[in-house]
Amino acid sequence: METATHQSDEDILIQGLKSGSEADFQKAVRLYTPGMMAVASYYLDKASAEETVQDCWVTVIDAIQNFEGRSGLKTWLHRIVANRAKNHLRKHKREVSADFSEALDPELASRFRPNGRWATPPSLRFHEDAESLMENGALSDCLDQHLARLPETQRSALMLYEAHQHKSDDVCNLLDVSASNLRVLLHRARQKIFLMVETFQETGEC
Amino acid sequence: MLMCRDLARIASDYIDDELGTAQKLSVKMHLMMCRYCRSFIGNLRASTALMQAHSSQKLDEEFLRRIEERVADSLNARNTGNRNPE
Numbered sequence: 001m002e003t004a005t006h007q008s009d010e011d012i013l014i015q016g017l018k019s020g021s022e023a024d025f026q027k028a029v030r031l032y033t034p035g036m037m038a039v040a041s042y043y044l045d046k047a048s049a050e051e052t053v054q055d056c057w058v059t060v061i062d063a064i065q066n067f068e069g070r071s072g073l074k075t076w077l078h079r080i081v082a083n084r085a086k087n088h089l090r091k092h093k094r095e096v097s098a099d100f101s102e103a104l105d106p107e108l109a110s111r112f113r114p115n116g117r118w119a120t121p122p123s124l125r126f127h128e129d130a131e132s133l134m135e136n137g138a139l140s141d142c143l144d145q146h147l148a149r150l151p152e153t154q155r156s157a158l159m160l161y162e163a164h165q166h167k168s169d170d171v172c173n174l175l176d177v178s179a180s181n182l183r184v185l186l187h188r189a190r191q192k193i194f195l196m197v198e199t200f201q202e203t204g205e206c
Numbered sequence: 207m208l209m210c211r212d213l214a215r216i217a218s219d220y221i222d223d224e225l226g227t228a229q230k231l232s233v234k235m236h237l238m239m240c241r242y243c244r245s246f247i248g249n250l251r252a253s254t255a256l257m258q259a260h261s262s263q264k265l266d267e268e269f270l271r272r273i274e275e276r277v278a279d280s281l282n283a284r285n286t287g288n289r290n291p292e
Contacts, residue, residue, distance in 0.1 A: 020285065025277045033273065034265055054273050058280050103215045116209030121242035122249050133252075134259045143260055162257040168222075187218035194253040 010073055017064045029057060032074055035164040036081045042156035042175050043085035043096055052084050075170060078160075082174045098153035100181045105191040123198055139197070142206035146196040154189035161186055208232045213243050217250050 016024030033053060040049035059080065067076060089096070102109075111120040134140055147155060156175060160166045161182075166174070172182050200206060213236055219225050220233050237244050 020281055022278050022281055025281065026274050029273050029277065030270060033270060037265060050269060054276060057273050057277050061277065061280050061284065104211070108214060109211070112211040112214070116211040118210045118242045122246045129252075129255070131259055133256055140260065143256065147260075158257060162254060163260070168224075183219055183224065186222075187215075190218055190250060190253055190257075193257060194250050197253055197256065198249065 014064070014067065014069070014073060017060070018067075020061070025057075025061075028073075032077050033057075035074060035160065036077055038156045038159035038164065039078050039081045039174050040085045041152045043082075043089050048088060049085070052088060053081060056081050056084055074164065075166070078164075078166075078170075078174050082176075086176065096153065096176075098151070098177070098181070098185060099188075100184045103184050103187050105188055105195070107195055108191050122194075123202055133197075138204075138206070139200055142196060142200050143193070145206060146192060150189055150192060154185050154192075157182060157185035158189040158193075208236045210236075210240060210243050210246075213237075213240075214246060217247055220247065221251055221254060 013024055013028060017028060036053045036056065037049060040052045043049075044052060056077070060077065063080070067073070071079075111118060113119045147158075150158070153175075157171060157177075160171045160174060161168070168179060168182060171177075172179055175182070177185065196206070213220075213233060216225065216229070216233070220230065223230075225233065237247065
């Protein structure tokens with residue numbers, strides 16, 4: 001994903017947003033909506049998450065005037081979405097259910113002997129670097145499919161931590177989870193990605 | 207003694223440097239002796255890098271356009287309002 005790589009780029013964008021530039025809003029919408037959806041999807045179903053993110057952008061038109069830059073623009077936007085999504089949850093009296101019971105994915109857990117050693121060890125041919133692997137379009141499509149199948153809670157944690165590069169504390173605040181629960185969500189999601197890549201490399205199938 | 211299954215449970219914490227000194231040391235000792243776990247950690251690390259290299263959550267163009275249109279309408283309404291204060 002394209003990101004604002006320099007602080008100065010972000011400053012210029014913020015100035016544009018404050019001045020009400022439509023082009024800068026378009027740029028910001030494309031840059032920050034994926035992360036905002038990752039936050040909203042943690043709490044809400046897809047339709048409500050899309051509605052919440054859309055409403056947030058309209059709110060931002062006025063709220064940006066009060067943005068003082070104490071946090072980055074991305075973090076600020078993600079917090080607005082998180083607060084709105086939590087309010088939506090409270091109104092609808094739903095609760096987020098996430099499985100924090102066991103750090104080990106059941107499929108991976110079944111690959112150990114009772115004595116705790118590997119019965120089916122990981123394959124040993126994962127040598128290419130990530131950039132080279134991503135050049136394989138079929139693998140990239142497969143990754144998309146598997147990401148879509150992850151529980152929202154795991155996917156949101158993974159997206160915010162890996163793709164949007166938030167720090168652990170930030171993700172905990174955005175998703176309202178403890179540090180140890182975040183570790184479980186991240187680890188469960190990573191194991192699923194690991195198992196997917198391993199199967200893909202062994203069989204060529206997704 | 208740390209077993210392969212224990213290591214698999216805390217592998218992400220190891221990768222993200224979230225383990226305490228003693229636990230980190232036991233993982234390192236185990237990795238020196240176990241090529242399967244070295245492979246597991248290496249592959250899990252690569253999966254993590256893969257996620258970072260992969261474009262994040264893809265959104266449909268239609269949804270982005272809807273947001274852009276709504277934002278443009280709100281901006282126009284605000285600007286019109288500014289020019290013609292009641």
